[in-house]
Amino acid sequence: MRSRYFLFALVFIALHSMAAAQSENLIINPSNEEPIVGGVIHGWTMVAGNKWTKRFSNPSPKDGLAYFFAGDDGGTDLVQVVDVSHLASTIDANQQVFKFSGYVRSYPQTPSDISEFFVDYRNAAGTVLWEYHAGNSSSASWKLLTNTRRAPAETRNIRIRLRATRQAYTGNNDGYFDALSLITYPCNCSACQQCNTNGVCMDGPAC
Numbered sequence: 001m002r003s004r005y006f007l008f009a010l011v012f013i014a015l016h017s018m019a020a021a022q023s024e025n026l027i028i029n030p031s032n033e034e035p036i037v038g039g040v041i042h043g044w045t046m047v048a049g050n051k052w053t054k055r056f057s058n059p060s061p062k063d064g065l066a067y068f069f070a071g072d073d074g075g076t077d078l079v080q081v082v083d084v085s086h087l088a089s090t091i092d093a094n095q096q097v098f099k100f101s102g103y104v105r106s107y108p109q110t111p112s113d114i115s116e117f118f119v120d121y122r123n124a125a126g127t128v129l130w131e132y133h134a135g136n137s138s139s140a141s142w143k144l145l146t147n148t149r150r151a152p153a154e155t156r157n158i159r160i161r162l163r164a165t166r167q168a169y170t171g172n173n174d175g176y177f178d179a180l181s182l183i184t185y186p187c188n189c190s191a192c193q194q195c196n197t198n199g200v201c202m203d204g205p206a207c
């Protein structure tokens, strides 16, 4: 019996340390599930367009009850800036990895509207040091777009932009977004290894 308790304790410790190594989702309101108050989507800023809201159906959400929808508006950007300055020491040592992921899809129509993600790694002055950009205009299903990247040294915040672009002159802008995630973890390479730009430990000459 004692050995069984010991095993439980080991499993608990292992799960706990895995959770500690990888962060929670750093994005606020990542799936557009929080209530919209006074026209504001909590955690997000409308940089272009002023009709961003929730959409609930036709098509169904990827996650939860709602997703990000730009409304009856042409070209639009919804933005959130994630502060990562508390990780400056491991970022500047080229050891901090970020994994972004999110889902996009469009309404089935011709021409079909476009969804794009921009993930901008920026220094304290707001200069973009590196950018992930991926988009989609196919309507078949929710499509996962993801990127894993070692943050460039001097990164202090990560700006996430959702850009929906309507292809017809009028009507709804049907580039949709849902289930976003940004997590972070240290590379944890051995002493002779280096963390490459994809966040993978590679043997150095001393290994």
Ligand SMILES: [Ca+2]
Pocket: 031, 032, 033, 061, 062, 063, 064, 065, 066, 067, 178, 179
């Ligand atoms: Ca959702």
Ligand SMILES: [Ca+2]
Pocket: 107, 109, 113, 166, 167, 168, 171, 172, 173, 174
């Ligand atoms: Ca449309």
